[in-house]
Amino acid sequence: MRVQIAPSILSFDMGDIRRSVVELVSAGADLIHFDVMDGQFVPPITFGCGLVKDLRAVGDTPFEAHLMTSTPDRHFEAFARAGCSRVIFHAEATAHAHRLVGDLHERGLEAGLAINPGTPVEAAVPLLDVLDLVLVMTVNPGWGGQSFIPSCLEKVRRLREAAPDLAIEVDGGIDPDTIRAARDAGATVFVVGSYLARAESIPCAMEELRRRCI
Ligand code: DX5
Ligand code: ZN
Numbered sequence: 001m002r003v004q005i006a007p008s009i010l011s012f013d014m015g016d017i018r019r020s021v022v023e024l025v026s027a028g029a030d031l032i033h034f035d036v037m038d039g040q041f042v043p044p045i046t047f048g049c050g051l052v053k054d055l056r057a058v059g060d061t062p063f064e065a066h067l068m069t070s071t072p073d074r075h076f077e078a079f080a081r082a083g084c085s086r087v088i089f090h091a092e093a094t095a096h097a098h099r100l101v102g103d104l105h106e107r108g109l110e111a112g113l114a115i116n117p118g119t120p121v122e123a124a125v126p127l128l129d130v131l132d133l134v135l136v137m138t139v140n141p142g143w144g145g146q147s148f149i150p151s152c153l154e155k156v157r158r159l160r161e162a163a164p165d166l167a168i169e170v171d172g173g174i175d176p177d178t179i180r181a182a183r184d185a186g187a188t189v190f191v192v193g194s195y196l197a198r199a200e201s202i203p204c205a206m207e208e209l210r211r212r213c214i
Contacts, residue, residue: 001165001188003213004030005206006064008171008193010046011144017051021058024196027206031062033171033191034084035144038069041093042142049075049082056083064088066114066171066191068141073100080107088112088135088169091123101130112169116141121155128163133189138182139172145194148173153185160186176212183213 007029012020021032034052039045052063064086065079072089079087087109091097097113104111112133115123117140124134136155139146149172159168169189170182179190190213199205 001167003183003210004189005209005213006031006033006169006189006191007196008033008035008066008144008191010035011194011197014047018055018058020197021055023202024206025059025061027203028210029061029206030189031064031086033193034063034065035193036065036067036069036075036079037142040070041090042068044142049078052079052082052084062086064110064112066112066135067093068114069093073103076100076104076107076109080109084109086110086112086132088114088133090114090116090141091119092116097123097127098130101127105130112167114141114171115155117149117152121158124159125162128159128166131166133167133169134159135169135171135191136187137172138170138174138178141172144197146173148175148178150178150181153181153187156182156185156187174209176208179209179213 007024037044037046062085065084066088101111110132114135138152170187171191174192175195
């Protein structure tokens with residue numbers, strides 16, 4: 001399965017975000033990861049579907065929305081219309097994850113389920129036959145620039161064993177060292193925020209990440 005690097009725009013300067021997304025796309029980003037926070041599910045508030053819509057004109061690189069929100073299904077239609085091809089919601093935000101996966105598929109979206117560091121991997125196991133992706137959080141959601149939590153990789157290993165063909169994404173604290181550990185555990189999609197946002201050269205940083213996760 002091809003590995004994918006998914007830059008998160010969370011740590012970039014929102015006043016200059018269009019230029020940053022153009023640069024990330026030109027440097028070969030496989031998809032762009034939008035961290036949507038509602039101030040309820042997690043304390044910070046970030047941005048909504050309007051930003052996704054405005055940036056959709058930047059090429060045709062796939063966009064994914066990581067909904068760190070309560071009642072995630074209230075937002076599915078808006079992010080579909082804004083130009084996302086995948087929406088990831090949190091297992092902790094709903095009692096009806098199976099139904100929400102079906103709701104995403106009915107809208108033509110890929111469905112991802114995110115699990116926090118404190119959530120057992122068992123939360124995803126009943127849905128492995130319908131999910132397009134599981135996002136294993138390797139930090140506690142809400143902020144960029146946090147330290148990677150190595151123990152979360154055990155979940156990646158368990159998921160890879162249970163579902164050899166599943167897309168498994170890791171999100172939080174990813175840099176050239178941790179991307180190697182996550183790849184070895186079986187992850188295939190890597191969200192990278194602050195490592196890219198603070199890079200001198202985004203193309204060089206992307207190349208280093210790609211080199212380390214082959
Ligand atoms: C945190 C977000 C992550 C975060 C990753 O809640 O889901 O996508 O932006 O940022 P870094 O790579 O800085 O940990
Ligand atoms: Zn994220």
